[in-house]
Amino acid sequence: MEDVLSKWMGAAAAVEEIFDGATMALAGSGGGLLEPDAVLAQLEQRFLKTGHPRDLTVVHALGIGDGKGSGLGRFAHAGMVRRVIGGHWSWAPAMQRMAQDEAFEAYSFPAGVISTLLREIGAGRPGLITHVGLRTFVDPRIDGGKINRRAAEELVELIELEGREYLRYKPFKVDFAIVRGSSADESGNVTLRREPADLDVYAAALAAHNSGGRVIVQVKERAPGGYVPARLVRIPGILVDTLVATPTQVQCVVSDYDASLSGEALSAVGDGCYATPGGIRHIIAARAAKELQAGQSANFGFGIPGGIPAILAKQGRLGSFWGSVEQGIHNGAMLDGPMFGTARNADAILSSVDQFDFYSGGGVDVTFLGMGEMDGAGNINVSKFGATVVGPGGFIDITQGARKIVFCGSFEAKGLQIEQVGASVNIVAPGSVPKLVERVQHISFSGEQARLVGQEVLYVTERAVFRLDATGVRLIEVAQGIDIEREVLARMAFRPLMDEALLSQARAG
Structure with missing residues (x-):
């Protein structure tokens, strides 16, 4: 030996x-x-x-x-x-x-x-x-x-x-x-x-x-x-x-050592540990949070979805669902930003291999994930933009196992400015990069595959909400204060399906 x-x-x-x-x-x-x-x-x-x-x-x-x-x-x-x-x-x-x-x-x-x-x-x-x-x-x-x-x-x-x-x-x-x-x-x-x-x-x-x-x-x-x-x-x-x-080894970038991050002890963190998102991120996260039902198993992704737990905390809804992330963390006060994938006072810490088995087999009722590009077939790209590779991370594993998927992303990129006055959303400056395109560059999520297996899919932006139907992407909701024709339809590369009420609103707009 x-x-x-x-x-x-x-x-x-x-x-x-x-x-x-x-x-x-x-x-x-x-x-x-x-x-x-x-x-x-x-x-x-x-x-x-x-x-x-x-x-x-x-x-x-x-x-x-x-x-x-x-x-x-x-x-x-x-x-x-x-x-x-x-x-x-x-x-x-x-x-x-x-x-x-x-x-x-x-x-x-x-x-x-x-x-x-x-x-x-x-x-x-x-x-x-x-x-x-x-x-x-x-x-x-x-x-x-x-x-x-x-x-x-x-x-x-x-x-x-x-x-x-x-x-x-x-x-x-x-x-x-x-x-x-x-x-x-x-x-x-x-x-x-x-x-x-x-x-x-x-x-x-x-x-x-x-x-x-x-x-x-x-x-x-x-x-x-x-x-x-x-x-x-x-x-x-x-x-x-x-x-x-390596004596200089630290636990992570936010802490030399915090026992509540490693699950060895509890700390008094409370709901106040969450930084409530603002602006566009708040509007999207707040709308997406409405899709979470009590008792559900939920997954939250990086970016805009990472702000949803803060919204839920503000609403007093923490503890009403079972949350998890791909790094193997279950419940707890989930961290955002560079420490996404960790939590203080987690209920359980599994290997990511076991966690992905849980996701792949259908253990998640609803997942909230980011949205880079979206197209008329319901496809989403989060993995490659131009020649720059980002990679999907756990995005594909999670979306192809979840029963319901709520994509969260701004309608446009680069320069988009909005303001919210009461219940109304106003576009102060449009974005110069469209995100609702004719065809996504990289298929990180397949609308066709989702239809084949019967998943429920929503696409939430700051001004409009879409749903994946059997025959295409349907516009189902427009934020108050938004002109459907000028600020939604005219700024998309594809024409979505629409219910008669929204069609009438668009014609009148």
């Missing part, structure tokens, strides 16, 4: 074992959540000094980094990376630019697909077979997840089982996993007890170990007393090859 003491080493020594052409799985999320950046920084320094390792394949489910060079941004150097399979890219703008410039093969898959594919790889199964992604840009009938011209290999295939269509995401060998925990004992057992989430660290470690690869774990410290209680172990020592103690 390997000498367990040899598992401990410095970050610089740990990355020496990573070889050219290796495939590595990373775990982490925005805001520094479980980000093993001390190890990644040393990997970057090694490449800058020696030119190695190069031609790496990097796989990550959620966005990793601070937007200023940490996390995935450590790989943003010519020659360092050959391929990236990423779920979300916005926390690493340098990598977005490199993908746009064809510096490497760029793929984007749903975050839950990547996390659960790592689990399937670790289990030795023939890839991930799932409905998630059908008729979106990851479907091989459309783009197969390829997001630049250099990406040529087919990593997804369409299959049929018992008369139903599925996608099979093909497995691959994982040579290294680089993940993070709180502390580890001398047997290499790792706990995440002080982290705000578990994410997919176990799946990444399992994939590497059972592929014959190696697992590098960054932790803050050796476990006090040299022992991690068995119930608190999230990565057993059998999977761990290298441990890197």
Whole structure:
């Protein structure tokens, strides 16, 4: 048996074992959540000094980094990376630019697909077979997840089982996993007890170990007393090859350590912990909140939907529903902004792999998600704009499992200014970028797929609400003070279906 003491080493020594052409799985999320950046920084320094390792394949489910060079941004150097399979890219703008410039093969898959594919790889199964992604840009009938011209290999295939269509995401060998925990004992057992989430660290470690690869774990410290209680172990020592103690490791960008974020203790946060959104965001979030019914299982996405819990808190409706987010958090005072995906006083913290299983299987009654572009077929784009890849994150996993979907987004972008006077909405200045387009650039949500499986879909903007019908997108509501013809219909690239009452209003307007 390997000498367990040899598992401990410095970050610089740990990355020496990573070889050219290796495939590595990373775990982490925005805001520094479980980000093993001390190890990644040393990997970057090694490449800058020696030119190695190069031609790496990097796989990550959620966005990793601070937007200023940490996390995935450590790989943003010519020659360092050959391929990236990423779920979300916005926390690493340098990598977005490199993908746009064809510096490497760029793929984007749903975050839950990547996390659960790592689990399937670790289990030795023939890839991930799932409905998630059908008729979106990851479907091989459309783009197969390829997001630049250099990406040529087919990593997804369409299959049929018992008369139903599925996608099979093909497995691959994982040579290294680089993940993070709180502390580890001398047997290499790792706990995440002080982290705000578990994410997919176990799946990444399992994939590497059972592929014959190696697992590098960054932790803050050796476990006090040299022992991690068995119930608190999230990565057993059998999977761990290298441990890197990093005393400067902080819990996340908003806290060196907050026990209410890691679920170890309760804190007196109250409803006042929520910052109520203002302006356009408030109008949309308040309208969308009307779609939530007591007792429902609800999911809230990043951006405008992230402000809905604040509206519910103001209305005294917290506790009337069961909320969750893709990072594995259930209930609690959910944080917004850079720490989206965490909560103080959560009821439960699951792995994101388990959470995505919950979503994929239909565990959510209603989800509230952002809306980039929308078209007349009811499709939504949140994953690519122009040549800039954003990635879907958990968007596709969640929308293709939820019973009801409420998309939340402004009617236009860039320069839109509105004012709300009482119940009326006034357009002070229109946006210069239309969002209701003839055809979305990237299909992150398929209206056709939603119709096939019978989902209820609403599209909420600051001036109008639409519903997905069997034959198209129907305008069902216009805000008070809005001229239907001039401020809605004339500023759309498609003509929606309308009920007679709204038609009459438009003619009279």
